[in-house]
Amino acid sequence: MELNGAEILVDCLQKEGVDHVFGYPGGAVLHIYDAIEAQDKITHVLVRHEQGAAHGADGYARANGKPGVVLVTSGPGITNAVTGIATAHMDSIPMVVISGQVPSPLIGMDAFQEVDATGITRSCVKHNFLVRDIKDIAITVKKAFHIATTGRPGPVVIDIPKDITIAKMEKEEYPESIEIRSYKPTTKPSNRQIRKAAELIANSKKPILYAGGGCVIGNASEELREFTRMLGFPITQTLMGLGAYPMTDKQSLGMLGMHGTYEANMAMHGSDCVVAIGARFDDRITGNLAKFCPSAKFIHIDIDPSQISKNVVADIPIVGQTTQVLKALISEMKDKELADISKWWSKIDEWRKVDSLAYKKSPGVIKPQSVIEALYEVTEGKAIVTSDVGQHQMWAAQYYLFDEPRQWINSGGLGTMGFGLPAAMGAKLAMPEKDIACVTGEGSIQMMLQELSTMLQYATPVKIINLNNGYLGMVRQWQEFFYEKRYAMSYMDALPDFVKLAESYGHLGIKVDKEEDLKPALVEAFKQKDRTVFLDIITDPSENVFPMIPAGGAHCDMLLAGRDEMVSKDETDFNAV
Amino acid sequence: MRHIISVILEDEAGALSRVSGLFTQRGFNIESLTVAQTTDPTLSRMTIVSSGSERVLEQIVKQLNKLIEVVKVTDLTSQDHVERELMLAKISSTSKEGVDLKELVEIFGCKVVDVKDKIYTIEVSGKTKKINAFLDALEPSNIIEISRTGVTGISRGKKLI
Ligand SMILES: Cc1ncc(C[n+]2csc(CCOP(=O)(O)OP(=O)(O)O)c2C)c(N)n1
Numbered sequence: 001m002e003l004n005g006a007e008i009l010v011d012c013l014q015k016e017g018v019d020h021v022f023g024y025p026g027g028a029v030l031h032i033y034d035a036i037e038a039q040d041k042i043t044h045v046l047v048r049h050e051q052g053a054a055h056g057a058d059g060y061a062r063a064n065g066k067p068g069v070v071l072v073t074s075g076p077g078i079t080n081a082v083t084g085i086a087t088a089h090m091d092s093i094p095m096v097v098i099s100g101q102v103p104s105p106l107i108g109m110d111a112f113q114e115v116d117a118t119g120i121t122r123s124c125v126k127h128n129f130l131v132r133d134i135k136d137i138a139i140t141v142k143k144a145f146h147i148a149t150t151g152r153p154g155p156v157v158i159d160i161p162k163d164i165t166i167a168k169m170e171k172e173e174y175p176e177s178i179e180i181r182s183y184k185p186t187t188k189p190s191n192r193q194i195r196k197a198a199e200l201i202a203n204s205k206k207p208i209l210y211a212g213g214g215c216v217i218g219n220a221s222e223e224l225r226e227f228t229r230m231l232g233f234p235i236t237q238t239l240m241g242l243g244a245y246p247m248t249d250k251q252s253l254g255m256l257g258m259h260g261t262y263e264a265n266m267a268m269h270g271s272d273c274v275v276a277i278g279a280r281f282d283d284r285i286t287g288n289l290a291k292f293c294p295s296a297k298f299i300h301i302d303i304d305p306s307q308i309s310k311n312v313v314a315d316i317p318i319v320g321q322t323t324q325v326l327k328a329l330i331s332e333m334k335d336k337e338l339a340d341i342s343k344w345w346s347k348i349d350e351w352r353k354v355d356s357l358a359y360k361k362s363p364g365v366i367k368p369q370s371v372i373e374a375l376y377e378v379t380e381g382k383a384i385v386t387s388d389v390g391q392h393q394m395w396a397a398q399y400y401l402f403d404e405p406r407q408w409i410n411s412g413g414l415g416t417m418g419f420g421l422p423a424a425m426g427a428k429l430a431m432p433e434k435d436i437a438c439v440t441g442e443g444s445i446q447m448m449l450q451e452l453s454t455m456l457q458y459a460t461p462v463k464i465i466n467l468n469n470g471y472l473g474m475v476r477q478w479q480e481f482f483y484e485k486r487y488a489m490s491y492m493d494a495l496p497d498f499v500k501l502a503e504s505y506g507h508l509g510i511k512v513d514k515e516e517d518l519k520p521a522l523v524e525a526f527k528q529k530d531r532t533v534f535l536d537i538i539t540d541p542s543e544n545v546f547p548m549i550p551a552g553g554a555h556c557d558m559l560l561a562g563r564d565e566m567v568s569k570d571e572t573d574f575n576a577v
Numbered sequence: 578m579r580h581i582i583s584v585i586l587e588d589e590a591g592a593l594s595r596v597s598g599l600f601t602q603r604g605f606n607i608e609s610l611t612v613a614q615t616t617d618p619t620l621s622r623m624t625i626v627s628s629g630s631e632r633v634l635e636q637i638v639k640q641l642n643k644l645i646e647v648v649k650v651t652d653l654t655s656q657d658h659v660e661r662e663l664m665l666a667k668i669s670s671t672s673k674e675g676v677d678l679k680e681l682v683e684i685f686g687c688k689v690v691d692v693k694d695k696i697y698t699i700e701v702s703g704k705t706k707k708i709n710a711f712l713d714a715l716e717p718s719n720i721i722e723i724s725r726t727g728v729t730g731i732s733r734g735k736k737l738i
């Protein structure tokens with residue numbers, strides 16, 4: 001049977017098991033849209049902005065682990081999607097982006113709506129392709145999905161000139177599998193490294209496990225739990241790793257890093273053996289590298305060799321998939337005797353008593369932290385929570401105790417304001433049975449507001465928790481601390497009436513400005529199973545995120561809430577353990 | 578420290594810009610880069626001369642390996658190898674301190690490959706050091722124009738990349 005390129009492409013997507021495509025039409029992709037319209041296996045979600053398409057597909061992928069698929073037109077279509085692609089790239093999210101291109105003979109002629117899509121996206125994708133022949137469509141799609149989903153996942157762009165979607169050829173079988181000779185990610189760890197690591201772990205007296213996004217993306221949560229419990233070690237998780245290990249568990253020290261808990265950061269600083277599992281020693285984690293974990297040996301587990309010894313030199317590098325490495329470590333360590341770490345735990349329990357997430361309530365204002373606590377209560381800790389970027393993101397990470405992987409969806413690497421709402425929509429499409437909350441701020445939500453319209457069209461009810469502090473709060477906080485309270489452009493005047501706005505998009509809007517209304521409003525919102533509810537919650541504009549390690553600080557230099565002095569511990573404190 | 582890195586990669590459109598893009602994106606330095614097909618027409622071989630600490634070099638090799646089209650990466654500097662560079666230089670009349678051009682050509686074992694308008698085109702090949710030494714031996718004002726290929730290299734004996 002003769003098919004045109006567009007039909008072949010859509011057929012390939014079906015064969016890949018794609019059920020949702022997030023996209024927006026335009027001249028270069030009209031044949032592809034024609035082919036999509038002619039079938040019913042794939043649901044196309046018509047977003048209102050291509051950035052929303054990329055974030056939507058991203059949220060979908062983060063929620064259920066399947067690759068997100070995006071379809072955009074040439075020129076402004078693909079440039080609009082770039083922020084979303086870069087966001088997925090920084091957080092290693094599997095995604096395939098199909099972009100239309102001007103017809104082959106026009107490439108390089110500054111044709112209408114022509115941009116060099118592969119050039120523009122090169123540095124923010126795992127790989128990209130420009131299809132030059134209809135015969136290459138199937139193999140390219142196969143390669144793209146293979147590359148996006150294996151090894152360290154990431155976005156792959158396929159740029160397809162319009163003439164190739166129009167050309168015709170006899171239909172061929174879609175390849176079952178693919179070998180790429182230049183791409184063979186290491187998944188199985190080396191036995192020698194496993195033995196060395198086991199030895200170091202068993203003899204450490206002040207160990208800590210430091211788990212990152214690789215445990216979530218790599219679906220290693222089960223192995224991580226088994227490993228952690230077997231060892232009885234303290235575990236801290238990065239912003240991207242939250243939920244890989246249950247945060248309500250007694251071995252969990254919470255999040256580490258710039259806004260991490262006192263106990264997590266102090267334990268990192270005092271540790272003699274840091275086991276990094278699918279984490280990459282990001283600068284928001286390490287703070288000042290020169291002062292980072294002064295007495296620790298590092299075991300670094302990652303599927304991407306280039307992450308190892310990039311920021312921190314690993315004493316024992318282990319390249320491999322987090323699941324496979326953890327499995328190997330578990331079996332290697334099953335009968336190993338461990339050093340006594342009870343003193344280490346008592347030290348940690350002392351640090352815990354500092355209660356670094358405590359905050360003062362004040363009458364008449366709603367504290368943002370209490371909103372997240374109430375959200376946790378009302379959803380019984382079971383919702384999928386997406387977030388935007390700013391103070392609200394940190395509070396969500398600190399106060400919603402995630403017990404499951406893929407429950408917490410945020411833009412950690414790129415820190416993209418605007419991510420939260422479309423990601424919530426994507427997550428709802430991936431997990432229709434789950435309650436979805438989008439924790440956002442009045443600044444961030446305005447970056448992707450238009451997706452409220454998509455959410456009505458595709459009936460993706462989510463609960464928007466707008467922590468409205470009237471400020472670009474995270475910017476304001478830095479200005480308060482480091483720019484002598486010169487609040488340049490961090491106050492946004494003339495905010496919309498979010499309730500009316502939500503209503504005009506066909507959703508329900510509720511404004512909350514009294515503490516006592518908070519819980520009932522949340523309960524009401526989550527009762528509305530079939531509707532998107534916009535909760536505009538007026539919160540304390542002066543609240544800051546604590547603890548905080550200021551730039552250049554070590555993990556033991558933390559600013560804590562309600563304490564004017566920086567808490568700084570000298571080294572003797574650690575040697576006492 | 579200076580390193581010579583050999584890369585075998587798929588001979589595909591865009592592969593070269595991926596490599597050069599990587600160097601600018603990550604702030605790695607490139608002294609020279611040469612690329613051409615291998616005996617397998619689907620593969621190219623690239624030689625990159627770069628410099629940096631051991632840590633930086635480790636990152637360069639790992640980041641190159643991470644590129645989907647890259648099949649193999651080797652740091653030639655760390656093994657027994659041969660390296661060569663080719664230069665074409667247009668030189669007018671004779672060099673400094675009375676040493677004449679023909680003599681220099683003999684000393685450096687290079688070739689005069691063309692002459693036109695009293696300008697000699699000399700072909701010099703060898704290690705970068707030798708080419709630099711040849712240029713140093715000339716009166717700067719006599720050097721009209723040069724074109725260098727950058728270094729290419731290969732390991733010695735049975736060892737392959
Ligand atoms: C697209 C984008 N632009 C700018 C920033 C820088 N930035 C980080 S947090 C922030 C303020 C966010 O304000 P809001 O959404 O109201 O959240 P809040 O911090 O007040 O909770 C800004 C501007 C960013 N992260 N992303």
Ligand SMILES: [Mg+2]
Pocket residue numbers: 390441442443467468469470471472473
């Ligand atoms: Mg705000």
